[in-house]
Every structure is written in structure tokens, then in C-alpha cells.
Amino acid sequence: MGYRTANLTSSIFLSSVLCLPKFSFNLLSVSKLTRTLNYSVFFFSDQCLFQDLTTKQIIGRGHESGGLYILENHVPRLLVCSSTLTPLEVHCRLGHPSLSTMKKLCPQFQSLSVLELIDFDNTDMAWRKYDAITARELFKQFGCSERIYRNVFGPLLQVGLFAPPEQCSAAATIGMLYFISLAHQKDFDMVWCRGTVRGKIFNPWMDSLRTKGCRFLDGGKMKDFIFNKETSCISGVVCSNETYGADAVILAVGISKVQELVKNSAALCTREEFLKVLNLSGIDLLTCKLQLDRKVNIPHASNVCSTFDDSLGWTFFDLNALHDEHKDSEVTTIRVDFYHANELLPLQDELVVTKVISLLSNIIKDFEKAKVIEKEIARFPKSLTHFFPGSYRHMMRGSTSFPNLFMAGDWIITRHGSWSQEKSYVTGLEAANQVVDFLEEGSFAKIIPVEEDEPHVQALRTLNRRFNEITDQFPLFNFFLQ
Numbered sequence: 453m454g455y456r457t458a459n460l461t462s463s464i465f466l467s468s469v470l471c472l473p474k475f476s477f478n479l480l481s482v483s484k485l486t487r488t489l490n491y492s493v494f495f496f497s498d499q500c501l502f503q504d505l506t507t508k509q510i511i512g513r514g515h516e517s518g519g520l521y522i523l524e525n526h527v528p529r530l531l532v533c534s535s536t537l538t539p540l541e542v543h544c545r546l547g548h549p550s551l552s553t554m555k556k557l558c559p560q561f562q563s564l565s566v567l568e569l570i571d572f573d574n575t576d577m578a579w580r581k582y583d584a585i586t587a588r589e590l591f592k593q594f595g596c597s598e599r600i601y602r603n604v605f606g607p608l609l610q611v612g613l614f615a616p617p618e619q620c621s622a623a624a625t626i627g628m629l630y631f632i633s634l635a636h637q638k639d640f641d642m643v644w645c646r647g648t649v650r651g652k653i654f655n656p657w658m659d660s661l662r663t664k665g666c667r668f669l670d671g672g673k674m675k676d677f678i679f680n681k682e683t684s685c686i687s688g689v690v691c692s693n694e695t696y697g698a699d700a701v702i703l704a705v706g707i708s709k710v711q712e713l714v715k716n717s718a719a720l721c722t723r724e725e726f727l728k729v730l731n732l733s734g735i736d737l738l739t740c741k742l743q744l745d746r747k748v749n750i751p752h753a754s755n756v757c758s759t760f761d762d763s764l765g766w767t768f769f770d771l772n773a774l775h776d777e778h779k780d781s782e783v784t785t786i787r788v789d790f791y792h793a794n795e796l797l798p799l800q801d802e803l804v805v806t807k808v809i810s811l812l813s814n815i816i817k818d819f820e821k822a823k824v825i826e827k828e829i830a831r832f833p834k835s836l837t838h839f840f841p842g843s844y845r846h847m848m849r850g851s852t853s854f855p856n857l858f859m860a861g862d863w864i865i866t867r868h869g870s871w872s873q874e875k876s877y878v879t880g881l882e883a884a885n886q887v888v889d890f891l892e893e894g895s896f897a898k899i900i901p902v903e904e905d906e907p908h909v910q911a912l913r914t915l916n917r918r919f920n921e922i923t924d925q926f927p928l929f930n931f932f933l934q
């Protein structure tokens with residue numbers, strides 16, 4: 453018998469412990485723990501938890517067995533991990549964050565808006581400068597905490613730029629955050645289509661274009677271009693097995709489609725700007741529409757989530773709340789989209805459904821009981837633009853080295869400042885205007901400029917540009933890595 457110090461687990465040490473060598477159990481006094489170590493102990497029916505009251509960290513855990521609680525050799529996780537939010541909490545905090553929400557969540561946003569946003573003015577120079585670093589480095593530079601990074605910026609970028617921050621360009625991050633969250637606050641709004649975009653927007657729009665003489669080749673994928681050496685222009689496009697004459701062409705497809713075309717086109721693979729596109733990459737997308745056998749109460753119609761290991765960004769939508777078609781239905785219809793879905797793409801549909809239900813059940817318990825009665829799963833490999841660090845210098849501009857071939861899309865460089873669908877639309881209008889200019893026929897579309905910055909931001913931007921111009925003239929300034 454004697455007294456000694458005992459290491460109960462890797463993080464619980466007790467001094468002056470009574471030691472009875474022949475006694476086969478180690479019994480722990482709760483009051484000893486709570487008083488001498490400043491711990492609190494929580495007892496539940498199946499387990500108990502030990503919490504350090506100073507750091508608020510869970511430092512020990514035990515499980516119930518035969519009326520006793522058995523201490524486990526628990527290795528405490530980092531405090532940031534134990535306080536990780538559920539996706540629902542992330543959504544409640546994140547939703548569609550406005551600048552004021554973002555500033556409340558993370559005051560560091562104030563310094564991002566003043567410093568990086570002044571410096572990042574959407575010019576070629578700013579893109580080149582910020583495209584060299586990752587979004588993670590950017591957040592680190594403005595003092596973002598691990599928790600805000602994991603719970604706010606991580607999920608936001610996974611659904612905004614479709615990849616985790618360490619795989620996103622800082623330039624694209626500022627561009628996207630500025631357009632979607634930071635600028636033009638009074639205009640900020642999120643509007644959802646009350647049906648499918650195809651049904652509600654594209655089909656009626658195509659019908660109206662048909663009445664104006666436009667012809668659509670359903671399923672006629674474009675495969676190649678006919679190059680006229682004499683004019684140095686594209687004189688035709690090959691769709692399926694037919695060739696159509698062309699006065700001008702606008703190519704409005706994603707990166708992976710351009711890559712496919714370049715590899716198969718004798719005309720495109722002679723041009724540097726098209727060869728450079730082969731350095732770019734797309735991100736996998738998987739979409740899943742499920743109908744369940746019962747009504748599940750979903751508190752928010754649109755939800756932004758990410759998995760804890762950061763591999764997937766995903767959104768889910770309550771179509772009963774969003775689409776007229778499902779408004780009065782007795783059953784629940786949801787749509788789930790997974791970005792950066794590399795790990796999901798090879799899975800069989802049944803496994804995808806199991807994964808979806810398991811993820812949803814973590815957020816809303818009632819999903820566990822629901823049975824899937826209909827499923828529609830679609831896989832889109834490499835279909836989303838990946839704005840990875842260093843990608844900017846390979847992206848294309850609206851005009852090409854073919855005088856009558858123009859580009860449009862959310863990855864085409866424009867100084868307009870818009871993003872995503874709006875960027876595709878604007879670059880489409882810009883390309884159409886270039887066609888009008890080239891053919892000297894037709895009327896120019898009016899492109900509404902992105903609203904100007906407030907005067908004090910403009911003044912700071914001008915000052916910053918001057919400073920950059922002056923420093924550029926110092927002989928050794930650009931010698932060092934910026």
C-alpha cells in the first residue's frame with residue numbers, strides 16, 4: 453500500500469493516488485477529478501465524458517458496463533475538431549451569406565475587403581499576382597482562424613468554386629467572393645427557379661428563337677472546324693457527320709469539351725491558345741434527385757454542406773418548397789448535387805443513394821426512416837471549371853487567333869467582373885458583339901456593367917495601382933518572388 457502519481461490516460465494525471473497492489477480494479481473518485489483537476493464529468497446512460505473546464509476540451513471518455521463506467525484510453529482531439537459544426541449549423545450560419553453576415557461570422561473579412569480587394573481590381577496584373585497562391589494561403593495571410601476556415605470558407609468555396617480552398621486560386625476566390633458576397637450589397641438576392649431551368653427558362657427561350665428563324669440541331673454535337681487557308685478563317689463546322697458553312701462561330705462549351713475538340717481537330721491543335729487549354733482541368737459533378745415515401749420536414753429549402761474530411765462539397769434542395777410541380781405532393785422530393793465528386797462517380801446507383809441518405813440523416817434524423825421510391829442519378833465527369841492556382845495563364849480570351857472564332861463561358865477571361873452563369877451570359881453577349889463587329893452586320897447587345905465601386909474604394913484602387921506602377925520601375929523589385 454502507498455501513494456503515487458497515476459497516468460490514467462494520455463491526458464489525465466492524478467497525484468497522491470492510493471495504491472493497493474492486490475486490488476484488481478482501479479476506482480476513480482469523481483470529486484478528486486472535479487476538484488483537483490478542474491474537470492467536469494457528464495454521465496449519460498451509455499457513456500461519461502470528462503471536460504477540462506479551462507480549455508473546454510473533452511479530455512476523457514468512458515462507457516457504461518454492468519452498472520459501472522469504464523474509462524477508455526481516449527486521445528483528445530484538437531479543440532477545433534470537437535467543436536466542428538454540423539452541416540445544418542453551417543447552413544444556418546452560412547446560408548447565402550451577405551457581407552454583413554460574413555463580417556459577423558469572421559471579423560477578419562473586414563481586412564480582406566480593405567486589403568486584398570483593393571489590390572485585386574480584376575486586371576490582368578491582379579489576376580496573375582493572386583492566381584499564383586491558393587485560397588488557403590490567402591485566408592492564412594489575413595489571419596483566418598482554423599475554425600472559420602473549416603466551417604465557413606471551406607464549405608463556401610466547395611460550392612462556389614467546386615473545390616477545397618487549398619485547390620483554388622486566390623484570384624478566383626476573391627473574384628467570386630467579391631461578386632457573390634462582398635460587392636453591391638443592396639442588390640444581393642438569391643432567386644430560385646420554380647421548376648427546372650431547362651423547363652422554365654431554356655425551352656421557352658429556344659422556342660422564341662425558333663420563331664425568329666433560329667435552327668437547333670438536337671443532339672448534333674460539334675466535332676470539328678473547317679479551316680480556310682486563304683482567309684485564315686473558320687469556314688464551317690462539322691456536326692455529327694454533316695458540315696455546315698459558317699461566317700462566324702462562337703464556341704460556348706466547358707473546358708473538357710474544348711480539350712476534346714483540340715485533340716481531334718487539325719485546325720485547333722495548330723494554335724497556342726487552344727493547346728494551352730490542355731493544361732486546364734474540370735471537376736466532377738454528380739446530381740441525384742430522390743423521391744421518398746413520406747414527407748420529411750426540411751427546415752430550409754436550400755442547403756450548403758461539406759463533408760468533414762473536406763473531400764466533397766454538396767448542396768441539397770427541398771423541391772416541394774422550390775418547384776410548383778411538387779408543391780402539394782404528399783411525398784418528399786429532393787435534389788442533391790455533389791461537387792468534386794471524384795469518389796462518388798464510380799459507385800453504383802444503390803450505393804450513391806445509401807451515401808446520400810446517410811449524409812442527409814446526419815443533418816435531419818427523419819431521413820433515416822424514409823424509403824426511396826424513385827431515383828435519378830446523373831454523372832458529369834470533369835464538367836465544372838476548376839480555378840486551380842496557376843490556371844489563369846492557360847484560360848482563353850473572348851477572341852482567338854482565328855478572326856471569326858469567338859469564345860464564351862464561365863472560364864473565359866473578361867474584365868466585366870461577373871461570375872458563374874452571369875459570366876457565361878456576359879461573355880456570350882461579348883462574343884456576339886464581336887461577331888457583329890467582324891461581320892459589320894447586326895446591332896450590338898447592351899451589356900450592363902457591374903456596378904461601380906464606392907468612391908473611397910475607387911480612390912484606394914487608383915492609389916494602389918500607382919504604387920504598383922512605381923514599384924515596377926525599381927530594377928530589382930520584380931527579381932524577388934512576390
Ligand SMILES: Cc1cc2nc3c(=O)[nH]c(=O)nc-3n(C[C@H](O)[C@H](O)[C@H](O)COP(=O)(O)OP(=O)(O)OC[C@H]3O[C@@H](n4cnc5c(N)ncnc54)[C@H](O)[C@@H]3O)c2cc1C
Nearest residue numbers: 672673674704705706709737789860861862872873874876
Ligand atoms: C449543380 C450546379 C449548380 C450551379 N448553381 C449555380 C448557381 O446557382 N448560380 C450560378 O451562377 N451558377 C451556378 N452553377 C454554375 C453554372 O451552371 C455554370 O457557370 C454555367 O452553366 C456555365 O455555362 P456555360 O454556358 O459556360 O457552360 P454549360 O452550361 O456547360 O453549357 C455548355 C453547353 O454546350 C453543350 N455542348 C457540349 N459539347 C458540345 C458539342 N461538342 N457540340 C455542341 N454542344 C455542346 C452542352 O451540352 C451544354 O449545353 C452551377 C453549376 C452546377 C453544376
